[in-house]
Amino acid sequence: MSGTSMDGIDVAMLSSDGEGWIEFGPSISCGYSPSDRTLLERALVDAAQIRIRTERLGALGDAEAMIIQRHVEAVGQFLKVNNLRPSDIDLIGFHGQTVLHRPDERLTVQIGDGHMLARELGIDTVFDMRAADIAAGGQGAPLVPVFHEALATRLHIEGPICFVNIGGISNITYLREGDPPVAFDTGPGNALIDQWMQTVGGIPYDAAGAIASEGQVVGTVVERYMATPYFQKTLPKSLDRLDFPALDPSEADLSDGARSLARLTAEAIFAGLDHLPEPPKNWIVCGGGRHNRAIMSDLRELAGEYSASVHSAEDVNLDGDMMEAQAFAYLAIRARADLPLTFPTTTGCPQPMSGGVFAPAKEAKDA
Ligand SMILES: Nc1ncnc2c1ncn2[C@@H]1O[C@H](COP(=O)(O)OP(=O)(O)OP(=O)(O)O)[C@@H](O)[C@H]1O
Numbered sequence: 001m002s003g004t005s006m007d008g009i010d011v012a013m014l015s016s017d018g019e020g021w022i023e024f025g026p027s028i029s030c031g032y033s034p035s036d037r038t039l040l041e042r043a044l045v046d047a048a049q050i051r052i053r054t055e056r057l058g059a060l061g062d063a064e065a066m067i068i069q070r071h072v073e074a075v076g077q078f079l080k081v082n083n084l085r086p087s088d089i090d091l092i093g094f095h096g097q098t099v100l101h102r103p104d105e106r107l108t109v110q111i112g113d114g115h116m117l118a119r120e121l122g123i124d125t126v127f128d129m130r131a132a133d134i135a136a137g138g139q140g141a142p143l144v145p146v147f148h149e150a151l152a153t154r155l156h157i158e159g160p161i162c163f164v165n166i167g168g169i170s171n172i173t174y175l176r177e178g179d180p181p182v183a184f185d186t187g188p189g190n191a192l193i194d195q196w197m198q199t200v201g202g203i204p205y206d207a208a209g210a211i212a213s214e215g216q217v218v219g220t221v222v223e224r225y226m227a228t229p230y231f232q233k234t235l236p237k238s239l240d241r242l243d244f245p246a247l248d249p250s251e252a253d254l255s256d257g258a259r260s261l262a263r264l265t266a267e268a269i270f271a272g273l274d275h276l277p278e279p280p281k282n283w284i285v286c287g288g289g290r291h292n293r294a295i296m297s298d299l300r301e302l303a304g305e306y307s308a309s310v311h312s313a314e315d316v317n318l319d320g321d322m323m324e325a326q327a328f329a330y331l332a333i334r335a336r337a338d339l340p341l342t343f344p345t346t347t348g349c350p351q352p353m354s355g356g357v358f359a360p361a362k363e364a365k366d367a
């Protein structure tokens with residue numbers, strides 16, 4: 001899994017029947033180099049011109065080759081450190097790098113050819129897991145909810161439960177017993193904060209939210225972002241990485257800007273309550289944003305208004321950094337079993353749908 005933040009690739013192993021039985025294995029993270037990131041940034045600019053999802057304009061061809069090469073290296077490294085052979089792995093779930101997501105135009109593009117990955121590694125692979133959903137009129141995102149639902153059954157905490165993933169963008173999965181999962185992208189996660197830290201602070205991100213913790217919330221900044229029509233939009237809904245404009249450096253100093261954007265992330269998550277049948281009792285936070293103490297303290301303050309509790313994934317024995325990578329392994333297993341990946345209440349697809357493209361290692365080798 002390489003998410004939207006372009007920090008690198010997470011590799012996680014799990015064993016599962018694609019339903020309630022899940023056993024976690026080891027995991028590793030492999031960072032992209034600065035030149036990989038530069039290439040990806042160029043590819044993201046060129047991706048804005050894509051009209052047909054197979055088009056690979058400008059830097060996209062080189063970026064796609066780089067993505068496969070880095071995933072081959074990441075899996076190779078994972079096998080090596082865990083003393084495993086390719087034949088020990090039944091299946092890879094490969095997300096690819098999202099370079100464009102425009103569900104209203106039925107267009108979502110994840111670069112990375114799964115057939116090539118299967119061939120290079122000699123391991124069966126499932127990839128392109130958003131395509132079938134979006135072709136059927138769904139949002140193509142979020143896909144992780146079915147995994148959150150399986151995890152919730154192991155937790156034994158009072159529902160309704162809400163999983164929050166704070167990556168580049170934030171998304172939630174709401175789980176109430178007896179109901180299908182409700183899920184959507186809530187708004188900005190870390191992407192605006194990272195952009196702010198890079199342009200104004202010259203550092204990649206606000207480690208632990210230390211800079212934000214020195215600042216004050218600029219109310220007008222948060223209010224302006226919260227007036228964006230996306231928050232009123234009914235479900236289903238999902239976001240592209242740059243759907244929210246960067247904060248202008250004239251509007252705040254470094255720490256106030258970081259503080260305001262952390263507040264925005266938390267308020268945007270709670271604005272999601274308008275789309276839920278009742279407030280959750282317990283929130284479980286995963287993704288890099290849970291390391292930002294300004295975001296976490298704002299979430300706790302907002303949850304307190306509903307007498308709800310906020311837990312970091314680790315508080316409930318889950319791995320908040322690896323959950324997405326684990327989810328794509330789980331989704332790949334479900335895809336092979338023809339089980340649904342998406343639901344009308346998660347992506348707005350017309351009926352529960354399976355998905356993914358199967359790339360068999362052997363056929364790919366013979367090709
Ligand atoms: N120690 C930390 N302190 C503060 N923020 C952190 C820390 N570690 C990671 N982050 C934030 O989390 C981001 C990465 O989060 P994550 O890996 O969940 O995103 P992603 O998986 O790439 O994105 P997405 O979930 O949107 O696909 C970093 O860019 C940074 O903003």
Ligand SMILES: CC(=O)N[C@H]1[C@@H]2OC[C@@H](O2)[C@@H](O)[C@@H]1O[C@H](C)C(=O)O
Binds near residue numbers: 004
């Ligand atoms: C199109 C796309 O890649 N969307 C990502 C992105 O990152 C977070 C959020 O936006 C979520 O909708 C999705 O990823 C997670 C893994 C998902 O599909 O559940």
